[in-house]
Amino acid sequence: MVDQxxxxxxxxxxxxxxxxxxxxxxxxxxxxxxVIIDPERSVIAKKIGVELADKYALKVR
Ligand SMILES: [Zn+2]
Known part of the structure; x- marks a missing residue:
């Protein structure tokens, strides 16, 4: 099953x-x-505007 x-x-x-x-x-x-574990220190988290540790998709259609 694919995650939403x-x-x-x-x-x-x-x-x-x-x-x-x-x-x-x-x-x-x-x-x-x-997977964002430490949003404070993550460059990727800042790039995609994430403030909470969680799993995220880079591209959503
Ligand atoms: Zn949401």
Whole structure:
């Protein structure tokens, strides 16, 4: 089963609603998994505008 990704914040979400931004606009068409462990020090986290440690997709269609 493919994980859904929130179109708003690009977070990987289990279920139909994003627990962080509350959006139900999900996509299963995404690529480039990024795991952010330390958003404070992560260059990637800053690049994609992430402030919480989680799994994110780089590209969401
Ligand atoms: Zn979201």
């Amino acid at each position: 990704v929130c179109r708003e914040c690009h977070r990987l979400v289990k279920g139909q609603t994003c627990p962080v931004c509350g959006s139900s606009d999900m996509s299963s068409d995404w690529s480039g998994l990024v």
